[in-house]
Amino acid sequence: MSTDSARSAEPTSEQEKTDFGFTQVDKSEKVAMVADVFHSVAAKYDVMNDLMSLGIHRLWKRYTIDCSGVKAGQRVLDLAGGTGDLAAKFSRIVGKTGQVVLADINHSMLMVGKEKLTNMGIVGNIDYVQANAENLPFPDNHFDLITIAFGLRNVTDKSAALASMFRVLKPGGRLLVLEFSKPTSEALSKVYDTYSFHVLPKMGQLVANDADSYRYLAESIRMHPDQETLEQMMKDVGFEQTSYHNLTGGIVALHRGFKF
Template identity: 85%
Template structure:
């Protein structure tokens, strides 16, 4: 683990991560290595996660050999969250981070688990209810580019392995900035760029050969996992993402490379 600091309710609401603005429909964006109409990407991403939702947790453990749990634990350790605070776990999937935050903020706090995809959200809700986690935890199917929350509302926002699937990442970051309280922080945990050429070659071989094969064997879906590998390669690198955060207003931005830069945790504050 190395640090690189460049500067220091319960009822889901139907929404999508892409804007319905007609202007957006006129340009292309990446969907993995393909180019598609920006207006279509959200539905295509939704189809991927509808497909993988039931096996999502199993595949996470297999794909990362369990290391994703350490990445998420590190994110929680960096959150600074305290009892009574309000947390938004965006693209929260099956609720790994939300479960931990629910216990930390306690009865006087609030955690909202938000995700684009109702299949993922339903899997997460069932999982957390089976764990006995309820009361301070709510579920919202939300548009990351136009979050349905008041200004200056949350003490902490996390988005883990979700930003790369958003159509307009800058717009989503600006929306997160808006709903974050002054003094609050954003944590973006996402796949990134390996820091050495040797690791990059090994990672490419794993991502484009072994990962789709695992997807086929375990989830009967190689194409969705091929897309996930491609989406990682299309995501901005560490420095580019940090600059995108600065551009929408975040201050004291920094990032930490994890597992040789395969994953990076970006931090930013609103003052």
Template identity: 80%
Template sequence: MTEQQSTTSPSNATDSQQTHFGFKQVDADKKASMVAGVFDSVAAKYDVMNDLMSMGIHRVWKRFTIDCSGVRSGQRVLDLAGGTGDLAAKFSRLVGDSGQVVLADINRSMLRVGRDKLRNQGIFGNIDYVQANAEALPFPDNYFDAITIAFGLRNVTDKDAALASMYRVLKPGGRLLVLEFSKPTQDWLSKVYDMYSFHVLPRMGELVANDAESYQYLAESIRMHPDQDTLKGMMDNAGFERTEYFNLTGGIVALHRGFKF
């Protein structure tokens, strides 16, 4: 079991480029450190808040992702932006002793929480921990059979670069699964979801995690993330084929899947 660090910043981020951090415009080369600050703050309460925010439904979304992954014994899996390791734990059992799971996250605090959680569950041997930037993955070409990124892509500064990096390290025949908050399919649900996101969620973050600001960012980052069809087009442009998406909980979350051939 190893832990590696690779946080290389993409060369195309310069002081003159702007990107969004929630609803704010910031220098592109500063976003990663700002996102890191958010997750440094929430890491210790991350699992508790996930259960509270989603009323436990995030477990159903993740189970569906696992079911759509097609992962089997002996394969290599990258759980990117893997956080506290919910998906990595499942994949570790699926790939078995002959397989490999890499839990990767750009944030060291989240990676440490995930590592400690999986070790406490008795998960050793076939799992490695790597601190890595999704835009410049430190892995060989054509290495993984499957890549998942759950609730992490919206925090990436250059999503096109990240998708290209994921495509590079996938084996031919491999598949990418992106589980992410998306756009509700019904107007009434959007209104209810907005009220919950901007009024209830920050208050919940303040009471439970003593951090309203980070959960305000969460709500804003979701609104700035590409919708279902836009993200599908971005995956197509990165080279993925047979791309599709599945709306979950009325489109509040969507699972995108694409293959490398």
């Protein structure tokens, strides 16, 4: 994956720059650059998730489901839903009278998710929408639950995305943000850094023939706000009763917030 295009156009002000991993790029270019990453990894995304996390990502997602409080007949938005792990579970919970929207900005990921869930026999109460989290194409006060798992760190304007989620959430509804975060132990942090920057890109090269994309993914984790910062960002756009729960020593955290 090349970042030459990121260097070709120099931003005119600091406000127009954002991070793409450890590199500063023009905000207008980040969406396309992230899209290139996920176009590249879509076909091997599930395999790599299992390998990278030793299958633990399934436990993180199960915990998210357990914290969702979702009921039959409700509307759920699985944002940045990728290959549909959460959407599949929610589809079964909400049943025929409910609705699940699997939304992702990346068409390749969305199509992999649609094919996967269709092959699982999950049809009828699930819709697939290509959407930018910063400007969601849904009515105000529409969803009972919104989840975004391992997607927020790739969003250019995270505050705008959180505000958009708040807008489309019903009063009484909840947001769950499952995302890589900051390890709580210095020793764990050092081991995690070694794994992320030395093992992960090699694994990406061997399995997905793409070391650069997985190097970016490791860098994007380090640039993501820590637990307290993200919780404050949620409060700033209106979420109440916010909290977070560290998983696997803070390598991942589940943030929760409500709209009242």
